[in-house]
Amino acid sequence: MTVRPVKVRWVAAGFAVVFIAVFTVVAVLLKNTPTGVFFQTSDQVAMVGIGVLLALGALWFTWPKVSADESGVVVRNMLGAKTIPWSEIVAVSFPDGASYARLELPDDEYIVLMAVQSIDRERAVRAIRELRKLHKAAVG
Template identity: 85%
Template sequence: MIARPRKVRFVSAAFALVFVAVFGVVAVLLKNTPTGVFFQTSDQIAMVGIGVLLAAGALWFTWPKVTADDSGIEVRNMLGGKFIAWSDVVAVSFPDGASYARLELPDDEYIVLMAIQSIDGDRAVTAIRELRKLHKAAHQPH
């Protein structure tokens, strides 16, 4: 089972395109300013570079991913990933009003699953059901 955020991908892609387009247009028009300031080609390249960096920042929100199988779950959030065996997971939950699902761990700790977002609606519900099914199967005696 693999889960990724869906609606965030569309919004992030739109912002990325806007950043590249706006900074690209600014870069082209930069030499034609009546302000008396002299801009060089390196300034134009820098403007495009800023647009690309901002676009990469917008696309970073598409990075979260959850991959689960019989052995456990791999969680990749914004700043890295981690594999957790099902034996270490107490529950899979989606608290009321929360933006993201989470894995409940022992000692009242939890890991947020940024790939499963409330804004995705039915896709999030389906992902939670699949994770709970895998979690339950892993805790059943064989």
């Protein structure tokens, strides 16, 4: 099974489009300002570049992913991925009021599953049920 956030993808894509559009419009209008400052083509290119960088930053929120099979779980959050075998996982939980699900580990540690978000509602519930089913099958 593989889970990725859904609603965040739509929001991030919208912000990315807005960033690029706004900075492109600003870049086009940059040479036509009566401020007395002389903007060059390189300034216009830099404005579009800033828009692209901001758009990529917005799209970074679509990066989280959780993949699970009989052997374990691969959790990819914002800053990297980690593979956890089912034998190291105590439980799969979604605490009340939490934004993200998590894998409970021994010694009161846990790993946040940023791909399973409360705003995805029913998709998050299905993902938790599937993860719990895989966990139960693996550990018994």
